[in-house]
Amino acid sequence: xxxxxxxxxxxxxxxxxxxxxxxxxxxxxxxxxxxxxxxxxxxxxxxxxxxxxxxxxxxxxxxxxxxxxxxxxxxxxxxxxxxxxxxxxxxxxxxxxxxxxxxxxxxxxxxxxxxxxxxxxxxxxxxxxxxxxxxxxxxxxxxxxxxxxxxxxxxxxxxxxxxxxxxxxxxxxxxxxxxxxxxxxxxxxxxxxxxxxxxxxxxxxxxxxxxxxxxxxxxxxxxxxxxxxxxxxxxxxxxxxxxxxxxxxxxxxxxxxxxxxxxxxxxxxxxxxxxxxxxxxxxxxxxxxxxxxxxxxxxxxxxxxxxxxxxxxxxxxxxxxxxxxxxxxxxxxxxxxxxxxxxxxxxxxxxxxxxxxxxxxxxxxxxxxxxxxxxxxxxxxxxxxxxxxxxxxxxxx
Amino acid sequence: xxxxxxxxxxxxxxxxxxxxxxxxxxxxxxxxxxxxxxxxxxxxxxxxxxxxxxxxxxxxxxxxxxxxxxxxxxxxxxxxxxxxxxxxxxxxxxxxxxxxxxxxxxxxxxxxxxxxxxxxxxxxxxxxxxxxxxxxxxxxxxxxxxxxxxxxxxxxxxxxxxxxxxxxxxxxxxxxxxxxxxxxxxxxxxxxxxxxxxxxx
Amino acid sequence: xxxxxxxxxxxxxxxxxxxxxxxxxxxxxxxxxxxxxxxxxxxxxxxxxxxxxxxxxxxxxxxxxxxxxxxxxxxxxxxxxxxxxx
Numbered sequence: 122x123x124x125x126x127x128x129x130x131x132x133x134x135x136x137x138x139x140x141x142x143x144x145x146x147x148x149x150x151x152x153x154x155x156x157x158x159x160x161x162x163x164x165x166x167x168x169x170x171x172x173x174x175x176x177x178x179x180x181x182x183x184x185x186x187x188x189x190x191x192x193x194x195x196x197x198x199x200x201x202x203x204x205x206x207x208x209x210x211x212x213x214x215x216x217x218x219x220x221x222x223x224x225x226x227x228x229x230x231x232x233x234x235x236x237x238x239x240x241x242x243x244x245x246x247x248x249x250x251x252x253x254x255x256x257x258x259x260x261x262x263x264x265x266x267x268x269x270x271x272x273x274x275x276x277x278x279x280x281x282x283x284x285x286x287x288x289x290x291x292x293x294x295x296x297x298x299x300x301x302x303x304x305x306x307x308x309x310x311x312x313x314x315x316x317x318x319x320x321x322x323x324x325x326x327x328x329x330x331x332x333x334x335x336x337x338x339x340x341x342x343x344x345x346x347x348x349x350x351x352x353x354x355x356x357x358x359x360x361x362x363x364x365x366x367x368x369x370x371x372x373x374x375x376x377x378x379x380x381x382x383x384x385x386x387x388x389x390x391x392x393x394x395x396x397x398x399x400x401x402x403x404x405x406x407x408x409x410x411x412x413x414x415x416x417x418x419x420x421x422x423x424x425x426x427x428x429x430x431x432x433x434x435x436x437x438x439x440x441x442x443x444x445x446x447x448x449x450x451x452x453x454x455x456x457x458x459x460x461x462x463x464x465x466x467x468x469x470x471x472x473x474x475x476x477x478x479x480x481x482x483x484x485x486x487x488x489x490x491x492x493x494x495x496x497x498x499x500x501x502x503x504x505x506x507x508x509x510x511x512x513x514x515x516x517x518x
Numbered sequence: 519x520x521x522x523x524x525x526x527x528x529x530x531x532x533x534x535x536x537x538x539x540x541x542x543x544x545x546x547x548x549x550x551x552x553x554x555x556x557x558x559x560x561x562x563x564x565x566x567x568x569x570x571x572x573x574x575x576x577x578x579x580x581x582x583x584x585x586x587x588x589x590x591x592x593x594x595x596x597x598x599x600x601x602x603x604x605x606x607x608x609x610x611x612x613x614x615x616x617x618x619x620x621x622x623x624x625x626x627x628x629x630x631x632x633x634x635x636x637x638x639x640x641x642x643x644x645x646x647x648x649x650x651x652x653x654x655x656x657x658x659x660x661x662x663x664x665x666x667x668x669x670x671x672x673x674x675x676x677x678x679x680x681x682x683x684x685x686x687x688x689x690x691x692x693x694x695x696x697x698x699x700x701x702x703x704x705x706x707x708x709x710x711x712x713x714x715x716x717x718x719x
Numbered sequence: 720x721x722x723x724x725x726x727x728x729x730x731x732x733x734x735x736x737x738x739x740x741x742x743x744x745x746x747x748x749x750x751x752x753x754x755x756x757x758x759x760x761x762x763x764x765x766x767x768x769x770x771x772x773x774x775x776x777x778x779x780x781x782x783x784x785x786x787x788x789x790x791x792x793x794x795x796x797x798x799x800x801x802x803x804x805x
Binding site (some may be wrong): 140225256257285289296298317319322373375388402508509 | 559592593609620621624625627630633634635638643644645646650666
Binding site for chain 3 (some may be wrong): 178320322379380
C-alpha cells in the first residue's frame with residue numbers, strides 16, 4: 122500500500138526573489154528577472170540577457186552562515202534551508218531523512234576561475250577552487266549544512282533533473298525507505314553553459330517569449346528550488362500543516378534526438394498521460410500547467426503540440442515562469458515545483474510574460490496576468506536533453 | 519531477474535561471462551571503433567558519439583540484441599544508469615575546443631545522460647530514465663532503484679564510466695518475465711567484480 | 720570551385736566525424752541532410768562553426784542553414800559569394 126506523500130515546505134531563490142514569498146510578489150507585479158549579465162566575466166556581457174540571482178557569493182555565504190563555497194552549493198543551501206524552515210519540522214534527526222539534489226554544472230563556477238590563472242601557467246591557480254567541482258559535491262555541501270546524513274544523492278538528467286529528484290524522493294517515501302526527503306535542484310550561471318547554449322544557437326538576445334509565435338530562444342538563469350516531502354506518519358506525528366501532496370508523476374524518453382524534441386512531443390505527451398494515470402485524474406481536473414516553456418522554437422512547438430493533444434480544446438490555465446526566471450537548467454524543476462505548490466497554497470496562477478500572439482497551428486494562449494483562482498491540481502513539466510521528459514502533479518490534500 | 523549482463527573493461531567486451539571482443543588498440547577511441555566494426559553494427563551515428571556514449575551504446579547493443587527486448591513496447595522499457603565521472607571526459611574536450619570556437623557537437627555530449635538518450639534513440643526505449651553519479655559502483659542503489667520500476671517493465675541498468683583511457687562498463691537486464699539470477703546487490707557486486715576485478719583500464 | 724568543393728568534403732568529414740565516409744563518397748549535389756548523408760541540426764551548427772573557422776564567414780541566422788547546407792555545391796557557392804563580398 123502506497124501512502125500519500127505530503128509537501129511540508131518549499132524554498133526558492135532565483136532572478137525574481139531570494140525567497141518563495143519574494144517570487145510571489147514578482148509574479149503579482151509582473152516583475153521580470155531577466156537582464157544584463159553583471160557578475161559573470163564573459164564576452165557575452167551586454168549581449169545575452171540572463172536571469173541572475175541578485176546576491177553575490179559573499180552575500181550568500183553571510184546569509185547561509187556558510188563559508189564561501191561554490192555558487193551552486195550556496196544557492197542550494199539557501200533554498201533548501203528555506204524549504205526546511207517553512208516545513209515546521211523541528212528535529213529531522215529522529216527520522217530517516219534524505220537529500221536528493223539535482224545540478225548540471227556543479228562547482229563549475231569556481232573551476233572557471235581556477236582556469237583563468239592555471240591555463241596561463243600550470244603552477245598557478247587556487248586548488249580550493251576545484252575541490253568542489255563535481256556535481257555530487259554540491260549535494261554533499263547542502264547535506265552538511267542541513268545535517269542530513271541518512272541518504273544523499275545527486276541527479277543530473279539535464280533540464281529535467283530536479284523534477285526527477287522530487288519523483289525519486291517521492292518514491293523513496295512511498296516505498297517506506299525514507300520518512301523525510303528534501304528534494305530539488307540548484308545551478309549557478311557559468312560560462313560553460315552560456316557558451317554551450319550559445320553554440321547551439323538557442324539563446325535569444327532579447328528577453329525570452331515562451332509560447333509566442335515570435336519566440337527566438339531561451340535566456341539562461343540561475344537559482345535553486347527545493348521541497349520538503351514527508352510521509353503521512355511524519356505529518357501526523359509532527360502535526361504539520363501540509364495542504365499539498367505529490368499525486369502523480371512520470372518520466373519517459375522521447376527517443377528522438379540528443380537535444381531536439383520530437384515535433385509531435387511524444388515523450389512529453391507520454392509523461393503527461395502517465396502522470397495523470399498515476400494521479401488517477403482526468404485532463405479536465407488539472408487547473409494549471411507550469412510549462413517547461415523554454416522559449417526555443419523547438420521546445421514550445423513540441424510541448425504545445427503535446428499539450429493540445431492531451432488536453433484538447435478546453436485547456437487549463439498555463440504559463441511558463443521561465444519568462445521571469447530564465448531557464449535555470451538543473452534547478453528549474455525544483456523551482457517550478459515550489460511555484461506549483463505555492464499556486465495551490467495561495468490559490469493563484471502565474472503570468473507568462475511578453476506573450477503577444479499564439480503559435481500558428483497550435484493556437485495556445487497562455488495566462489498573461491496574475492490571477493487568484495481555484496487551484497486544486499497543478500501539473501509541472503520539465504524536459505531535458507537526452508530526450509528525458511518528466512511531468513509531475515501536485516494536488517490539494 | 520538479472521537475465522543478461524555485459525562488461526566492458528580492459529579493452530574487452532564480455533557478455534554473460536564470455537569474451538566477445540578484445541583488442542590491443544592503443545587508445546580507447548580506437549578500441550571502441552574496432553569493436554563497432556568487428557561486431558558488424560550498422561549505425562553511422564556511432565561515429566559522432568562521445569566515448570561515454572559509444573561505450574554505453576556497445577554494451578546496450580550486446581544485451582538488447584541478445585534478449586527478446588522486442589516483446590516489450592518501448593514505453594515498457596526503463597533505463598537506469600550510473601557512473602563516477604559523469605561526462606567529464608567530454609567536458610574537458612569541450613573546454614579545450616572552446617579555446618577557439620565552442621563546438622556544438624561536443625557541448626551536446628557534456629551531459630552524462632546523453633548516453634541514455636543515444637541508447638533510447640537506437641532501441642526506441644520510451645520508459646523511465648535515471649542517471650546517478652557515485653564514486654564507485656553502488657550495487658545497493660541499483661537494487662533499490664530498479665526494484666521501484668514497475669514490475670511489468672524490462673529494465674536496462676548499470677554502470678557506464680569513461681574518463682580518458684579509463685573505461686568501466688557493467689550493464690545488465692532486469693526482467694521479471696524471464697529466468698535469471700535474483701536481482702540483489704550481492705549478485706550485482708559478484709557479476710561486476712567477477713573475472714576481471716575492478717581494474718582500471 | 721572544384722578545389723573548394725574537394726576541400727569542403729574533407730573538412731566536413733573531419734568536422735562531423737563521418738569516419739565511415741571518404742571524400743569521393745560525397746557527391747557535389749548530394750543532399751547532406753535527412754535523406755542524403757543523414758546529417759541533423761547539431762551537424763548544421765558544426766557546419767556554421769566550420770565556415771567561421773576555416774573561411775572566416777559568420778552565419779548569424781541559423782535559419783539560413785537549410786538553404787546554404789543543401790549540398791557541398793551550395794556551401795561552396797555561399798563561401799564564394801561571401802568571400803567576394805568581403
